[in-house]
Amino acid sequence: MATSNPVLRFLESRKNLTGCACGIVGLALAFTGAAGSLWPLVVAGLYAAGALIAPPERPPAPAFPDAAERLDALRADFARLREYLGEVELPAAAAGRLAELDELVEALLAPGWVSDPEQLHVLARAVRQDVLEAVDTFVRTRWWDRVVPGSEPPERHLERQLTALHEEAAALAAALQDAEAIRQQTHTRYLEERGRS
Template sequence: MGYLESARNLTGSAAALGGLALTFAGFAGAYWPVVVGGLYGAGALLAPPRRPPAPAFEEPSSRLDEVRADLVTLRAYLDRVDLPPGATERLAALTGLLEGLLAPGWVSEALADDPEGVHVVARAVRRDVPESVDTYLRTRWWTRLAPGGRAPEEELERQVVLLHGETQQLVDALREAEELRQRSHTKYLEDRGGSPWAEKERPPEP
C-alpha cells in the first residue's frame, strides 16, 4: 500500500498512461506492452526517492523553560534562608539579572542562540548560587562552635560578586552582539544606496 501511494508509482503510472495514449494514437504498434512497461519503469526511476521526514527538534528558546522554573525555586529558597544584609542585596541583584536574561521574549531568544551563555546561566542557577549559600550556612554553624579565621559572610559576598561579574559579562556580550548587528545593517544600507548622512556632513564648497 505504501508503494502504491509513493511518488515512484504515481510518476511511473503517469508515464504508462502516456504510453497508452501513444498506443491509441497508433505510434506504438504491436510493441505497445514494451512501450508502456518501459515508460512506467523510466517514470519510476526518474521520480524523486522517498525520504523520511526530518526530526522536529524543540526551539532553542524552549530549552530555557526548565531554567526559568529552577530560578523560581532558587528564589523561594533564598527567601527562606537567613543571610547577612550585604549578601542579600547582592543576591537580589544577581537573581534580578538572571531573571532579566531568562524573561520570555527577544532577550531570552538571543541567549538561547548562545550555548555558552545558556551554560553560564544554568550553572549559576542550578549549582553556583545554591552551593555558595549552602556552604555559607554550614560554615557559619562551625564558626559559632570554633570562632576565628575569615568570616563566612565575607566569603559569601565575594562569591556572589564574582558570579554577578560573570553574568554581567554575558549581558555585555549579548548587548555588543546586538550593537554589531545594528552597525552591520547600517553598513549594508550605506553600501546599497549611499550615505545621506555623509552628504549632510560634507562642508559646502567655496
C-alpha cells in the same frame, strides 16, 4: 502526510507516482499505435523507468524549537529556579550577590535581547545548571560543615561561584550593549548617507 500502512505508503511514494505518470505516457503511445503490439512492454518499461528516475523519498526534517520558543522555555525554568531559591536560606553576602545575578539574568531574558544560540546557551547553562548546583552544593556542604567543623566555610565558595556567574552574565550584557551601540551607529550613518544622495 506519511501513513503507517506500507501499501498506502508505496502508492503515495514519488517513485510510484512518477512511474504511473510515465506509464500513462506509454498508454498514450499504445492508443496512438506508436507502441505496436508490444504496448504492454512499453507501458511496463516506461513505468519502471519513471520509478527509477524518481528522486528518493526523504523523511521530513525534525522541527526544532526556534530561539523564541527556547527563550520561553528558559523563562519558565528561571521562574522554577526562583521558587527554589526563595525557599533556601542563604547568608547575607551570598543572598545579595544572588539578587544581583537574578536581576541581571531577568533583564537578559526579557524579550528582544538574546537571540544568538551561543548567548542563549550561556544563559540556559547558568539557569538550568550553574546557579542550581552552586546553591544546592552550598546547602548540602553547610550541613556537613556543622557536623565536621574546621574546613573552609562553604559560604566563601558560594560567593565566589555567584561572583563568577555574575561576571559571565555581565560580560554577556556588555556584548549585547556593544552590539546595540554598533547597530545604532550603523543606522545613523545609513540615514546621513541617504540624506546626502
